[in-house]
Amino acid sequence: MAGLSEKALIAGIRARARGRGSSPLRLGIGDDCAIVRPAAGEEIVVTTDFSLEGVHFRREWHSPESVGHKCLARGLSDVAAMGAKPVAAFLSMALPRELVAARRGKAWVERFLDGLLALADRYGVPLAGGDTAQSLGPACFDIVLLGSVKRGHAWLRSGAKAEDGIYVTGALGGAAAELLALERGPQKFSGLRKAADIHPHFFPEPRLTAAAKLARTKLVRAAIDISDGLSTDLAHLCDESGLAAELDAAAIPVHRLALQAGRGAVAGSSLDLALHGGDDYELLFTARAGAPVPRRVAGVPVTRIGRMVARRGRARMTLRDSQENVIALEARGWEHFT
Amino acid sequence: MAGLSEKALIAGIRARARGRGSSPLRLGIGDDCAIVRPAAGEEIVVTTDFSLEGVHFRREWHSPESVGHKCLARGLSDVAAMGAKPVAAFLSMALPRELVAARRGKAWVERFLDGLLALADRYGVPLAGGDTAQSLGPACFDIVLLGSVKRGHAWLRSGAKAEDGIYVTGALGGAAAELLALERGPQKFSGLRKAADIHPHFFPEPRLTAAAKLARTKLVRAAIDISDGLSTDLAHLCDESGLAAELDAAAIPVHRLALQAGRGAVAGSSLDLALHGGDDYELLFTARAGAPVPRRVAGVPVTRIGRMVARRGRARMTLRDSQENVIALEARGWEHFT
Numbered sequence: 001m002a003g004l005s006e007k008a009l010i011a012g013i014r015a016r017a018r019g020r021g022s023s024p025l026r027l028g029i030g031d032d033c034a035i036v037r038p039a040a041g042e043e044i045v046v047t048t049d050f051s052l053e054g055v056h057f058r059r060e061w062h063s064p065e066s067v068g069h070k071c072l073a074r075g076l077s078d079v080a081a082m083g084a085k086p087v088a089a090f091l092s093m094a095l096p097r098e099l100v101a102a103r104r105g106k107a108w109v110e111r112f113l114d115g116l117l118a119l120a121d122r123y124g125v126p127l128a129g130g131d132t133a134q135s136l137g138p139a140c141f142d143i144v145l146l147g148s149v150k151r152g153h154a155w156l157r158s159g160a161k162a163e164d165g166i167y168v169t170g171a172l173g174g175a176a177a178e179l180l181a182l183e184r185g186p187q188k189f190s191g192l193r194k195a196a197d198i199h200p201h202f203f204p205e206p207r208l209t210a211a212a213k214l215a216r217t218k219l220v221r222a223a224i225d226i227s228d229g230l231s232t233d234l235a236h237l238c239d240e241s242g243l244a245a246e247l248d249a250a251a252i253p254v255h256r257l258a259l260q261a262g263r264g265a266v267a268g269s270s271l272d273l274a275l276h277g278g279d280d281y282e283l284l285f286t287a288r289a290g291a292p293v294p295r296r297v298a299g300v301p302v303t304r305i306g307r308m309v310a311r312r313g314r315a316r317m318t319l320r321d322s323q324e325n326v327i328a329l330e331a332r333g334w335e336h337f338t
Numbered sequence: 339m340a341g342l343s344e345k346a347l348i349a350g351i352r353a354r355a356r357g358r359g360s361s362p363l364r365l366g367i368g369d370d371c372a373i374v375r376p377a378a379g380e381e382i383v384v385t386t387d388f389s390l391e392g393v394h395f396r397r398e399w400h401s402p403e404s405v406g407h408k409c410l411a412r413g414l415s416d417v418a419a420m421g422a423k424p425v426a427a428f429l430s431m432a433l434p435r436e437l438v439a440a441r442r443g444k445a446w447v448e449r450f451l452d453g454l455l456a457l458a459d460r461y462g463v464p465l466a467g468g469d470t471a472q473s474l475g476p477a478c479f480d481i482v483l484l485g486s487v488k489r490g491h492a493w494l495r496s497g498a499k500a501e502d503g504i505y506v507t508g509a510l511g512g513a514a515a516e517l518l519a520l521e522r523g524p525q526k527f528s529g530l531r532k533a534a535d536i537h538p539h540f541f542p543e544p545r546l547t548a549a550a551k552l553a554r555t556k557l558v559r560a561a562i563d564i565s566d567g568l569s570t571d572l573a574h575l576c577d578e579s580g581l582a583a584e585l586d587a588a589a590i591p592v593h594r595l596a597l598q599a600g601r602g603a604v605a606g607s608s609l610d611l612a613l614h615g616g617d618d619y620e621l622l623f624t625a626r627a628g629a630p631v632p633r634r635v636a637g638v639p640v641t642r643i644g645r646m647v648a649r650r651g652r653a654r655m656t657l658r659d660s661q662e663n664v665i666a667l668e669a670r671g672w673e674h675f676t
Contacts, residue, residue, distance in 0.1 A: 026381065030578060031495050032419040032562060033383035033485065043364065044382055045371035048428050048467060048482055054474040055432075081370040090386045092480045094393075129386060136392040137475015142430045144386055144482050147371065157369050225370060240368060 004100040004107055006132055012110075013091075016117060017127040024087045024148055025126050034128040036088055038148050044087070045147040045154060047078035053138035061186050064108045065193045066202040067141075068115030074227065075145035076123065076206035077281040081225035083155040083215040084147035086208065088128035089120060092142040094135035111193075119195065123208055153215070155223035155285065157240035164221055164286035164308040166245060167293055169207050169300045172230055173258030173270060174200035176277020180261055200255065204281040209298040211283060219293055223285035229276045229333020231317065233284055238308075238316050247306035247329065249321045255280075275319075276332040342438040342445055344470055350448070351429075354455060355465040362425045362486055363464050372466040374426055376486050382425070383485040383492060385416035391476035399524050402446045403531045404540040405479075406453030412565065413483035414461065414544035415619040419563035421493040421553040422485035424546065426466035427458060430480040432473035449531075456533065461546055491553070493623065495578035497560035502624035502646040504583060505631055507545050507638045510568055511596030511608060512538035514615020518599055538593065542619040547636040549621060557631055561623035567614045567671020569655065571622055576646075576654050585644035585667065587659045593618075613657075614670040 004012070014029045024042075027035035038044055051057060051071040062070075072089060079086045099108040106114075120127060125145075178201035182189050195203035207225075214220050222241055224233045230252075238245050254262075254274045262270025286308055287293050295302055315328035342350070352367045362380075365373040376382055389395060389409040400408075410427060417424045437446040444452075458465060468482075516539035520527050533541035545563075552558050560579055562571045568590075576583050592600075592612045600608025624646055625631050633640055653666035 027492070027494070032416040033385040033422070033483075033492075035381055035383050035420075035487075035492055037381040037489065038376060043373055043375040044484075045373050046426070046428060046467065046482070046484065047371040048430050048469050048480070050430055050432055050469045050471045050480075052432055052471055052473065052478075055471055078370040082373075084371070088384070090384060090482070092386050092388055094388055094390055094478060129384060131386050131388045131480070133388045133390055133393055135390065135475070135478075137473070137478075140390075140432060140473075140475075140478045142386070142388075142469070142480040144384070144428070145371075146382075146384065149373075151375065154365070154371070154373055156365070223370075 004109065009100060009109065010132060013113065013127065016113065025128050028126055028128040034088065034090070036146055041151055042148045043151050045079060045082045045084045045149055046144070047075055048142060048144045049074040049078065051141040051143065053140070061182055061189070062202065063193045064111035065115030068112040069119050069195060069203050071141050071143050072116045072119050073204050073206045073281060075143040076208055077225040077227060079145050079147035080206050080208045080211035081155065081223050081283060082147065082149060083153065083211055083220060083223065084149035085212065086123055086125045087146045087148050089125050090128055090144035091116070091130035093130065094133045094140040096135050096139055099139055155220050157222055157224050157237045159222035160237060160241035160243055160286040160308045161221060161288065162243055162308055162310045163289045165289055165291065165293070165304050166247070166284070166286055166306040166308060167302055167304050168226065168230070168253065168282050168284050169210050169302055170282040171253040171255035172226065172280050172282060173273030173277045174255030175204060175279035176273045177255065177257035177261035178202070179279070200257065201279060204279060206281055207283045207300065210300045213297040214285070217294070219287040219291045220285045221287055223283055226280045226282045226284050227278060229278045230284065231275050231329055232331040232333025234317060235331035237284065241308065242311065243308045244311040244314050245306055245308055245317045247317065247319045249319050251303060251305045253301060253303045275329070278333055342447065347438060347447065348470060351451065351465065354451065363466050366464055366466040372426065372428070374484055379489055380486045381489050383417060383420045383422045383487055384482070385413055386480060386482045387412040387416065389479040389481065391478070399520055399527070400540065401531045402449035403453030406450040407457050407533060407541050409479050409481050410454045410457050411542050411544045411619060413481040414546055415563040415565060417483050417485035418544050418546045418549035419493065419561050419621060420485065420487060421491065421549055421558060421561065422487035423550065424461055424463045425484045425486050427463050428466055428482035429454070429468035431468065432471045432478040434473050434477055437477055493558050493561035495560055495562050495575045498575060498579035498581055498624040498646045499559060499626065500581055500646055500648045501627045502559055503627055503629065503631065503642045504585070504622070504624055504644040504646060505640055505642050506564065506568070506591065506620050506622050507548050507640055508620040509591040509593035510564065510618050510620060511611030511615045512593030513542060513617035514611045515593065515595035515599040516540070538595065539617060542617060544619055545621045545638065548638045551635040552623070555632070557625040557629045558623045559625055561621055564618045564620045564622050565616060567616045568622065569613050569667055570669040570671030572655060573669035575622065579646065580649065581646045582649040582652055583644055583646055583655045585655065585657045587657050589641060589643045591639060591641045613667070616671055
């Protein structure tokens with residue numbers, strides 16, 4: 001059986017990771033540690049995210065390229081949500097034996113790396129290290145991203161003030177709608193190997209370019225990425241800022257795929273998908289009332305969906321519907337232990 | 339069934355991780371990213387290491403405290419091997435449901451954190467973030483360590499020169515000898531919950547203090563930690579430095595437990611355990627010929643075991659035995675895919 005030894009796998013990754021050096025990365029794969037030297041006046045942001053087989057992806061549903069893309073996108077999205085630039089990625093892979101075996105053409109793990117490195121290349125992020133091991137269970141990937149940001153300028157969840165406007169990039173619910181469609185008919189999605197905007201579940205686009213442009217405006221006070229669903233991630237921002245949020249249902253930008261899904265007989269309305277669906281990887285941020293937030297950055301729409309208010313015993317989040325009814329909004333996004 | 343929800347688990351970790359802030363860590367658990375601000379003139383080293391159930395530990399053999407200790411020790415050892423100081427740790431945990439359930443007293447994962455945080459406290463390393471997920475297979479931990487080191491002063495594997503002396507800290511083969519004993523009689527080791535020098539397999543001590551003292555001498559030219567076994571890790575150092583190594587068998591400090599194991603009828607002599615046994619977490623380093631390397635640092639012996647030589651077509655590593663025979667030494671340490 002043709003396949004990859006660990007040595008060959010690491011040598012292959014190292015060869016492909018070479019020549020991608022960005023200036024803050026002083027030493028990449030091949031030593032006990034990598035070395036990152038931030039530029040003067042910058043600090044380092046760090047995030048780590050699992051991608052687990054059976055939890056975050058299924059091999060029978062997702063192409064290896066999609067799994068690799070999403071693995072990196074999750075980390076890049078966290079870097080974007082801090083208003084930072086990505087500096088280096090570290091990938092740890094626990095692989096069941098069969099994923100390094102090339103039964104038909106390229107081994108699964110090589111195609112996984114194709115997907116991951118295509119996205120890394122697009123944003124100039126070098127793969128600087130990681131770990132490899134054999135897994136006795138399902139495949140397990142852990143991605144670590146380091147980013148750099150001007151000292152004291154990172155966007156925190158805790159930075160919102162009462163009366164701030166609440167904004168989101170892009171449209172919401174598309175990834176959740178596509179996941180519903182995938183559950184109903186996986187065969188329709190079997191050929192998806194390359195990033196494309198119309199497949200938000202398979203190839204989500206981290207909002208790094210939009211974040212960089214927004215950072216230049218200096219208008220953002222607090223931010224988080226919408227990876228667990230708008231309601232759950234807004235709840236985090238409310239809690240860390242000690243505030244409540246009022247959303248305007250009519251203002252929430254619903255993804256085209258979520259609108260289509262809502263028309264069918266499927267569980268959950270379009271708005272529910274936009275409010276609670278996970279995996280959107282859009283940015284949620286606040287800016288002071290009346291701030292000249294652009295309507296569009298880096299080709300991505302920016303929409304004001306509500307405002308932050310003092311909590312004072314009221315519900316953490318409320319939603320104003322088209323009949324001007326105000327109802328409490330629960331955090332019903334992704335729960336990791338279920 | 340009493341147990342921990344993900345929220346409670348993260349809140350518990352966050353509470354325990356608080357107040358451990360070292361100055362380079364500006365923001366810990368609770369945002370999309372943590373923020374690290376290196377001191378002026380310092381750069382950041384980064385390492386990531388898996389600890390997988392069934393591969394690196396067994397729940398029926400290792401106490402949760404030992405697993406937590408070793409998980410962090412692996413990362414700290416890599417930081418020590420760069421001559422760096424640890425700044426922050428990030429822990430990703432994929433947990434099967436039963437590990438967050440408290441059937442008898444404390445849940446397994448709480449005891450795991452006891453072991454990990456006891457070691458973190460000892461070296462003043464804050465837990466600054468990570469990820470949690472439910473595992474559909476065995477438990478999977480990934481530890482990320484950030485360290486800081488004076489710019490340009492990190493010890494690299496590639497820094498050795500011909501004629502450098504080769505040194506190791508401590509004694510070798512103890513962890514491998516204890517693993518052999520564990521395989522023969524696990525019941526003898528069932529009570530091991532606290533770090534102790536005499537249990538190198540269960541509670542290895544990362545050589546951070548020794549590394550800090552050696553860094554001050556400015557004598558170290560190249561370094562690596564001996565996590566995969568002396569022969570395998572020395573081979574890495576040879577390859578990265580483009581040199582060969584000559585070891586003196588009689589000089590290699592063999593751990594007391596390896597000497598005991600060698601006396602029995604068990605497979606492998608004491609010297610084999612010292613040469614090829616993994617998990618020792620001692621430092622292997624080189625210094626120029628005649629450098630005044632101390633015989634002991636931070637209470638740990640430092641032993642000269644050989645010298646680096648030009649490769650010029652000779653074997654990558656050779657071993658001179660007590661009869662002055664010189665034999666080629668193969669890298670026969672830990673292989674990750676077997």
